Amino acid sequence: MDQLREALAAVARDLGAADADVQLERPREEAHGDLATNLALQLAKRLKRKPRDVAAEILAKLTLPPGVIEKAEIAGPGFVNFFLAERALGATLTAVLGAGERYGRSDAGAGRRANVEFVSANPTGPLHVGHGRQAALGDAIASLLEATGWQVTREYYYNDAGAQIANLTHSVQAWIRRLGGEDAAIPPGGYHGEYVRDIAEQYVHEHPSDAGGADLDAIRQFAVRALREEQDRDLQAFGVAFDVYALESALYAGSQVDTTVRRLVSAGHAYERDGALWLRTTDFGDDKDRVMRKSAEKGGDFTYFVPDVAYHVSKWERGFTRAINVQGADHHGTVARVRAGLQALEMAIPEGYPEYVLHQMVSVTKGGEEVKLSKRAGSYLTLRELVDDVGRDAVRYFFLMRRGDSQLVFDVDLAKKQSEENPVYYVQYAHTRMAGIFRNADRDPTAVGPDFADPSPLSAPAETELLKLLGQYPAVVEKAAEFLEPHRVIAYLEELARAANAWYHHHRVLGEPAPIERARLMLARAVQIVLRNGLTLVGVSAPERM
């Protein structure tokens, strides 16, 4: 492909257009060949000639690399279509079988370090469905980066000491007093879920000396730990693991917050007004300036903006050349101000740092009606309940099959009731069928390597189609990683599974004449490898049996 591109560039130079951008793409239509270029269309205007005439001259001057291209032809308004020789497709097969589980991986990231922050829910309640989308998305993005050569840290940031935690603490305290027979009300802004009562009961059980709930600090620590542990259990059930848990309170304790403010002031972008300390973020693309330290009458403490900036400084200083934040779209307002804060430090942090992957909200329908999301346990909306009901694989797959910036309707009834028709089963089933071939043949699939047999008997249309798809997988992974869009992998897997199921239905493997059987075993093994690699990449299992 690179050879072809260079050959075309040489022709372009010859025609006096050395700066032409040579584009090679895979045509949608099979009749349009395996690769196509629009070079003639691009050049036609500046050469003031008809596109098809330019295409003819390109073709005449083109020196094709030997053995790779079978034929080339002019089509449509002036496209030049190239047809790959069969040998090239056979090479795909040996590439897949040779690389195995490494097929599709690359080292584009060259071992540089990337931080992917996601979920980052404060420990004020169980994880809900929206966190589930974020967990699936963040984990898959991290995996995509790993597959393309980045050294990835999965990070979870949470606040264990702010106003929301105080609300939680007082809510638990109120329940402790209720359990003691008092008539205590949940404070305004407090948490009403049943889990609050459960925590209160546990607290009383483990702290008999404080049955009255007087020790707020002890209650806070207990509640935060209990909810963090519950969230960890939920994430574990979902198959997501983090490398680093970062605490907001540590930024204060480690004086990073103070240091950040000092740097911002000395960089000259801060000013005082109405008794508060402001940062002129409008100098760096924000739409309004931000308060860093509140005025004395408002309490005189820092706004959340400051630790947010300090936190991202810490990512930079820990050596992450990329920081990717996966967040709900309701947080999009923070994007401009965090970046502006980092620029205002004048520490040579790149302008686009950190990168954001924002996903739209998940709405949940149950019984045909939309259910409002809230942090109430028992409302059938926690991630844990969804995973327990629908299954980890289906939940992961559903959350990833859509682009992040389209809204997602998760119909719980449908996911449960019609789980057999879920696309995830279709893809997994294709994998199971390939595995079944080796099971029935009583063969070890891992023994089928690139030198297992001669792949040339694979000539049926369904087979060349499969080989082409297998050859596309590395590019799919590369693009999905580049755009941080795991749904591209899902779409590819469905296409591959469709082609694999059609092939399986029309062609037998076992019992055919030996050269054909052995060649098809290679193809079946290659399909199995790529399906498994892709499913693993998006966090879905590839079962041998279902």
Next chain:
RNA sequence: GCGCCUGUAGCUCAGUUGGAUAGAGCGUUGGCCUCCGGAGCCAAAGGUCACAGGUUCGAAUCCUGUCAGGCGCACCA
């Protein structure tokens, strides 16, 4: 009012960053089990790509405007 995201088949959504006749699943209709797992395969019907302009060889894709939905717009986090 301002900003970000979205609008594609009855429903849920893709669309390889500007390419050729806009695709898939579900649903609907009609076929296919002596066969490695039918959780499957083959086919049909179904479209003013929200609407109106513009850019150019060429637009679902880029620009402008309008309409509709979602989410933001604190000295809250």
